[in-house]
Amino acid sequence: MSGVLAVGETMAALRTAAPLRLGGPARLSVAGSESNVAIGLARLGHETHWLGAVGADQPGELVLRTLRAEGVGLRYARTAPGAPTGFIAFDRAAHDTTRVSYHRTGSAGSTLTAAETAAAVTSCAPELVHLTGITPALSATARAATLAAARTARAAGARVTLDVNYRARLWSRDEAAAVLRELLPWVHTVFASEDELDLLTPAADPVPDLLARGAAEVVVTAGAAGAHAHTPDGSRSLAALPVTVADSIGAGDAFVAGYLSAALDGLPTEDRLARGVTAGAFCVGGHGDWESLPTRADLALLARGGGTALR
Numbered sequence: 001m002s003g004v005l006a007v008g009e010t011m012a013a014l015r016t017a018a019p020l021r022l023g024g025p026a027r028l029s030v031a032g033s034e035s036n037v038a039i040g041l042a043r044l045g046h047e048t049h050w051l052g053a054v055g056a057d058q059p060g061e062l063v064l065r066t067l068r069a070e071g072v073g074l075r076y077a078r079t080a081p082g083a084p085t086g087f088i089a090f091d092r093a094a095h096d097t098t099r100v101s102y103h104r105t106g107s108a109g110s111t112l113t114a115a116e117t118a119a120a121v122t123s124c125a126p127e128l129v130h131l132t133g134i135t136p137a138l139s140a141t142a143r144a145a146t147l148a149a150a151r152t153a154r155a156a157g158a159r160v161t162l163d164v165n166y167r168a169r170l171w172s173r174d175e176a177a178a179v180l181r182e183l184l185p186w187v188h189t190v191f192a193s194e195d196e197l198d199l200l201t202p203a204a205d206p207v208p209d210l211l212a213r214g215a216a217e218v219v220v221t222a223g224a225a226g227a228h229a230h231t232p233d234g235s236r237s238l239a240a241l242p243v244t245v246a247d248s249i250g251a252g253d254a255f256v257a258g259y260l261s262a263a264l265d266g267l268p269t270e271d272r273l274a275r276g277v278t279a280g281a282f283c284v285g286g287h288g289d290w291e292s293l294p295t296r297a298d299l300a301l302l303a304r305g306g307g308t309a310l311r
Helices: 033-043 058-069 114-124 140-155 173-186 194-199 206-212 251-264 269-284
Strands: 004-007 011-015 027-031 048-051 053-055 078-080 087-094 097-103 128-132 159-163 189-193 217-221 227-231 234-238
Touching: 004 033, 004 114, 004 140, 011 058, 027 033, 027 058, 033 048, 033 058, 033 128, 033 251, 048 114, 053 058, 114 140, 128 140, 128 251, 140 159, 140 173, 159 173, 159 251, 173 194, 189 194, 189 251, 194 206, 206 217, 206 227, 217 251, 227 251, 227 269, 234 269, 251 269
Parallel strands: 004 048, 004 128, 011 087, 053 078, 128 159, 159 189, 189 217
Antiparallel strands: 011 027, 087 097, 217 227, 227 234
């Protein structure tokens, strides 16, 4: 078994530095939590594949071209005739507040099916399958596809990782809790923020409960405060690196990519956290979901200190 299979929707992404209603210059790119992680892992030297669907349109071509250029395998990607590529807009609502608008109802990404995810996992035979709580919120078929991917991967001996990534504009907390709790029996590593843990369990002390129910790792992200990794052997914490934040969008995905990279390298929890917060620091230093993610050679650069000139 080798490599990583990331399952989810990637959209065309539009970004403006002012409220979108005012018009003006915009930057076009792509965005998707799962593909952000795939790009992050590819840049860190890991074999990665993306399983998803795009429309037979120019935004879909942009998604595929971008992932291909970043070294992400597209063997399990497909085009869905008759369904458009999803679209997301980021604009600056006020000061440092970013507003997100989704246009993904009926999108190609929502047409994923259980049959194709199960077949892809079987064919790919990955070491790790990465899922988020976004994909099952897209449609009933995408929900079944996520469950099928988790079940098939676990049955084949692959690690399944789940980033909760709750999106209130896609579904209610009650809907999310019902589906995410159904996924848990097949999940090896959980990533969640403190306010997402109740979606996974009603227990008053959620982390011990999740570990008791079979999760091998529960990683709780805390933004500028860093992250906490909990395993049956104990807990470890690491603060975020002190860097100037240009754009926080994508920082969570960057952390997940760094953490999983170190896990794939067989490193201990402390080193997983360190690579995760380092990748997150790179991400927030630039604009975009994935554009500033580091390569393996970049990882040591932040230790040189701010203002360093490499000559």
